[in-house]
Amino acid sequence: MSERIAICPGSFDPMTNGHLDIIRRAARLFDRVIVAVAGDAEKKHMSALEKRLIMVAAACEGLENVTAEAFDGLLVAFCNERNGIAIVKGLRTTDDISHEAQMALMNSELAPDIETVFLLSRPQNAHISSTMVRWLSELGADISGYVPARVAEQLTARQ
Ligand code: PNS
Numbered sequence: 001m002s003e004r005i006a007i008c009p010g011s012f013d014p015m016t017n018g019h020l021d022i023i024r025r026a027a028r029l030f031d032r033v034i035v036a037v038a039g040d041a042e043k044k045h046m047s048a049l050e051k052r053l054i055m056v057a058a059a060c061e062g063l064e065n066v067t068a069e070a071f072d073g074l075l076v077a078f079c080n081e082r083n084g085i086a087i088v089k090g091l092r093t094t095d096d097i098s099h100e101a102q103m104a105l106m107n108s109e110l111a112p113d114i115e116t117v118f119l120l121s122r123p124q125n126a127h128i129s130s131t132m133v134r135w136l137s138e139l140g141a142d143i144s145g146y147v148p149a150r151v152a153e154q155l156t157a158r159q
Helices: 017-029 049-059 075-081 094-110 130-138 149-157
Strands: 005-010 032-038 066-071 084-091 115-120
Touching: 005 017, 005 075, 017 032, 017 084, 017 115, 032 049, 032 075, 049 066, 049 149, 075 084, 075 094, 084 094, 094 115
Parallel strands: 005 032, 005 084, 032 066, 084 115
Antiparallel strands: none
16 A cells, blocks of 8 residues: 655744644654645745754654655645645644635645645644744743744754
8 A cells, every 4th residue: 555645734933832743643643744844935934944944854853754845836736746645734723723724625626635634733732823932032932832842942042
């Protein structure tokens, strides 16, 4: 049987503990997980693509079936290029649902064979977002409880 590959996409600006938890759980459900870090074209990011990719790769070290790659353009095109069968995303609160459902419906119209799989965030991560971490970081607060240790190291090294 061919490998069952999942794609975990995001901006990861920066990667949070919530992201890492979803990736770990996806890695138990699929043979291989590719964390797809979105390029800089779409949004203005705090960290450039190369730095976000380095942080994601460092945080995923030790997860044997997980790799990280940058992508630009359509997510479903990247997914097809990598033979992905599913897009895995986390849902934190009900606020996430409408936006994520809209993207999932659009992606399934564009590529009907690719399923979007939602994993519910663990309660301890439900209030953590990259936006919140960036805000705390800008205000000089300690963000080490909200991001993987390897990400915290890189972010504090730059301040
Ligand atoms: O972490 P984010 O910012 O919520 O991630 C959003 C991301 C990168 C998953 C989303 O913007 C995306 O899928 N971008 C790729 C472009 C694309 O395929 N757009 C159509 C989706 S309906």
